Amino acid sequence: MQQIINFIIRYKNFLLYIFLMIVSLGFTIQSHSYHQSRFFNSSNWLTGNILETSNDITSYFGLDDENQKLMDENKLLRKLLFNNDIGDSIPIDSVQRTYTITTGQVIKNSFADPRNYVTIDKGNNDSVKPDMGVITSKGILGIVENTSNNFATVQSILNEKSNINAKIKNTDHFGSLVWDMKRYNVVQLIDIPRLVPLTIGDTIVTGGMSSIFPEGIPVGTIQKFDLNTSKSFYRIDISLFNDMTNIKNIYIVNNKFREEIVELEDLTETDDQ
Numbered sequence: 001m002q003q004i005i006n007f008i009i010r011y012k013n014f015l016l017y018i019f020l021m022i023v024s025l026g027f028t029i030q031s032h033s034y035h036q037s038r039f040f041n042s043s044n045w046l047t048g049n050i051l052e053t054s055n056d057i058t059s060y061f062g063l064d065d066e067n068q069k070l071m072d073e074n075k076l077l078r079k080l081l082f083n084n085d086i087g088d089s090i091p092i093d094s095v096q097r098t099y100t101i102t103t104g105q106v107i108k109n110s111f112a113d114p115r116n117y118v119t120i121d122k123g124n125n126d127s128v129k130p131d132m133g134v135i136t137s138k139g140i141l142g143i144v145e146n147t148s149n150n151f152a153t154v155q156s157i158l159n160e161k162s163n164i165n166a167k168i169k170n171t172d173h174f175g176s177l178v179w180d181m182k183r184y185n186v187v188q189l190i191d192i193p194r195l196v197p198l199t200i201g202d203t204i205v206t207g208g209m210s211s212i213f214p215e216g217i218p219v220g221t222i223q224k225f226d227l228n229t230s231k232s233f234y235r236i237d238i239s240l241f242n243d244m245t246n247i248k249n250i251y252i253v254n255n256k257f258r259e260e261i262v263e264l265e266d267l268t269e270t271d272d273q
Contacts, residue, residue: 099214102126102252107151111184111244116156118142120250123150131212133253139218139241140164140206141250152252157187158244166219167207168196174207177219177238184244186223189236196234198225204238211258 104126108119122128124147132144134154142154142162155162158179166177166189175191189204202222208215218241225236255261 098255098257100254100256102128102254104128104250104252106247106250109156109245109247111156111158114160114181116158117145118154118156118247118250120152120154120252121150122252123147123152125149127254128152128252129254131258133213133217133255135213135217135251135253136242136247136249137251138243139220140213141242141247143212144252156244157240158184164213165207165209166204168192168198169203169205169216171196174209175236177204185240187220187238187240189238190228190233192234192236194227194232194234198222198234198236200224204236211255211261213253214255 102122104120104122106118107121110116110118118134118141120128120134128144128147130144130147134141134144140157142156142159143164144152145155146153157164157177160179160181162177162179164177165174167174173192173196175189177187177189179187192198200222204219204222206213206215206217206219220238220240220242223237223239225234227233228235
């Protein structure tokens with residue numbers, strides 16, 4: 001207590017000055033509408049900026065949550081899209097869905113090798129299995145090849161072994177999607193007959209003739225096309241929708257009836273031999 005009293009006595013003039021200045025400012029603000037307006041405007045400006053900064057900080061740290069919400073919403077929308085071949089008169093809840101969707105993220109990606117692979121953060125514990133399709137919000141990415149408990153490797157469409165059924169959008173002209181190992185943003189569609197009319201810029205999508213991808217998943221657009229050496233089929237360069245060098249969020253597509261379909265097809269082939 002004595003120290004406080006000594007401090008007040010020592011700085012009494014300065015403290016008196018501060019006190020009188022505060023009192024005078026109060027009287028000035030109360031008696032002049034202009035000063036009062038300026039004071040409250042400044043106060044509101046300061047408060048507003050503090051709140052805005054606080055909101056920006058909160059929003060920044062909440063980006064992961066917001067991003068997950070968007071992924072979940074997209075997952076639901078894609079699930080509805082993949083199963084939109086049911087009649088409008090059939091209640092959705094009563095329909096056995098064909099495809100399920102699992103969201104995930106890329107943790108490693110290669111695009112400059114002859115056999116490129118993508119590693120994702122979903123595996124056996126998430127019911128991810130080999131031969132499931134993997135896509136992004138922009139288009140096709142590849143097919144799950146191997147899995148561990150928590151991770152999986154995906155054979156990229158930028159892989160010399162990749163061969164995926166694809167077609168020209170809004171037609172029934174199917175071919176095989178392959179990669180010539182030359183450019184990371186261009187793949188090739190082969191086995192399209194020469195009688196098929198083609199236009200630069202036409203959209204290419206998955207064909208749905210396999211049991212891995214639903215029909216209509218975007219692939220890219222026709223960049224150029226030529227007849228192969230036999231002059232019977234086109235070799236078409238496809239400019240990919242996906243930026244294969246910059247992929248983060250992915251969707252794993254599971255056809256719940258794939259094993260049944262494959263087993264039936266294998267049985268049929270065995271019977272024919």
